[in-house]
Amino acid sequence: MKIDSVDFFYVSMPEVLDIGDGSQDALLVRVRAGDHEGWGECEASPLVSIAAHVAPMSHSACKPVGASVLGQAIDSVSDIDRIGNLVRANSLDLLQADHTLSGIDIALFDLLGRKQGEPVYKLLGYKKQFAKQPYASVLFGNTPQETLAKAKSARSNGFLAGKFGWGPYGRGTVKDDADHVAAAREGLGSDGIVLVDAGTVFDDDVKKASLRLVALKQHRVTWFEEPFVSGALSEYHALARMSGDVKLAGGEGCHNYHMAEQMIDHANIGFVQIDTGRIGGISVAKKVADYAVHNDVKYVNHTFTSNLALSASLQPFAGVEDSRICEYPTELKALAKELTNERIVPDGNGQIRVSDAPGLGVSVNLATVRKYLVDAEIKVAGKVLYRTPKV
């Protein structure tokens, strides 16, 4: 069968706040081929990723993403790989293309899984899945007291692990940051798994980041995430040499396989964090998971949006027994919460698994899409290249 249509739906909360909460908008992709349909989600900046799908060609290596997808045959996983390679070659100079491709790749896996009656992780070659230990992913409070309350709340909601990120961290004194980390440890309890996300706040300043290590070690933090921007490999490496039992984590900014490979090869990270909605989709994420396993680095999903994105992010390492921890957003905005009809929730032991239903195992709530749908239109030389489609 051939890909008949690729439709993008830009949804957003009525008001988007200037906070580090990625669940305030979303870009959904619906792919149809023959009688089959699949859904995916791209991470970040819906309008720009739509533009990358429809933009006029600039030259042979700067074509819109859609040109390499529409009309392509889609009968097996190898077709998804082939389409991804086509997009990467034909849109080599179109930077945003990887983000756009990500949602399409996810939708193609959903479509193929539904057609074949298999969950996506089986299409990827995993015989079985292993339960993951979800961590509650929350923003640091504005004060240590707020962070303490958030940590306590996470624990009382059944989360043994909690990740605290962004907000004031790295923006005040070393002592301020230490107080926040102490609060997180106190709130989660002495057996809790405390994770800290610096949100690239130190850019590439090893000295500044290293000053935080004392508190991170003292409070037995499992990983210190994104002290630096993704590309700062030698800075990661230098910090890792000082961080002892606190492992570095990073990789969410990677938008292709090679960037993740480089972090594993040269940044000395203990955990590689991949956003399936950015790196080029499930195909590329699985390739990173394989490489991580091979190099004794733990794979972790990066997910701060809907349960559709969560399912897509869990599939690539669902069958990796040794990569146990997974990100699990707990402060989702209504839009992201209501976006799927099914939800992935912790079991009695606080563990999560993806559904064994075909495809991604979650379906999109069309009423939610209609409710939050943003009207957008892109016109070039009098021709409408994009207009928000009917749901």
Place this chain on the structure above:
Amino acid sequence: MKIDSVDFFYVSMPEVLDIGDGSQDALLVRVRAGDHEGWGECEASPLVSIAAHVAPMSHSACKPVGASVLGQAIDSVSDIDRIGNLVRANSLDLLQADHTLSGIDIALFDLLGRKQGEPVYKLLGYKKQFAKQPYASVLFGNTPQETLAKAKSARSNGFLAGKFGWGPYGRGTVKDDADHVAAAREGLGSDGIVLVDAGTVFDDDVKKASLRLVALKQHRVTWFEEPFVSGALSEYHALARMSGDVKLAGGEGCHNYHMAEQMIDHANIGFVQIDTGRIGGISVAKKVADYAVHNDVKYVNHTFTSNLALSASLQPFAGVEDSRICEYPTELKALAKELTNERIVPDGNGQIRVSDAPGLGVSVNLATVRKYLVDAEIKVAGKVLYRTPKV
């Protein structure tokens, strides 16, 4: 003074062909502050880079580029650095932002240079500039005979150096490729500088690329450019170990400082090729030039568009005596050729220099902009976020 306006002009040839010629469209940026004005150019996909400037905020690290630029103070080079850092932080999750920023950064340098009556390379701290050896940058012919004719024509037009790229290279047999390289050498003459650009055609296949080395060595090719995609560091490194006197060149795909740093650190390249219109502008390109000098790697501009882009690409290494070779596009489409009132042309010795006039030393031909201007409009939730401005 403060940045009052940032305007984008999308220009295009009436017909864009499916060939590796990046001069078929362009995205110009005009920045105004007080009584001053500067112009810049972003490389690739005008519509998508415009969208990145105006897209609605998704969250605190996914803001449109414009939000970090408009209203900012601009009085010195350090302000340009500060604005670049702001964009990188506030648009961390907006992949296309680096391309959009590039044109703005260039325009800010032009503006500041004009205001201070200095050429941009002096603003960058260079006391003087050194003449560069331009290479004619042409696409391989469809047949070795065509390549031979192109090489002869380049030499008879005064170019000692020629780069042949894309087209059939790497898509046929090893023998086909060898014939093209032999033709290039024959056409340029035995004292000519022959450069070969594979245009990432081997993706990350070291074996395939290595089969081409015999002919490249035999015909004394100075560099073998982009055998692989930018991120394939270990593949570059492996090939470099076999390439002998033929040095590897790459880096045009880098969209931030760290990517270029990684190529220098881990890919074992002899030449780092930077497109000022992609990497984040003149500020970032200069930082790469400094790092290249420090690591005994030659810096080369990547330019396949107008003389505005060419000037912007030459400034960052104008004062580096040891990086002598520069890219000089010779097959520009009318749009790119007519875009500037002044042109950078080889002197009697076949060498080129940037103008010593203030700013970039080239001015935009507004009649050309009007002639090739593309009407575009982006509307979100009933609000026009972009409409092609008046020239």
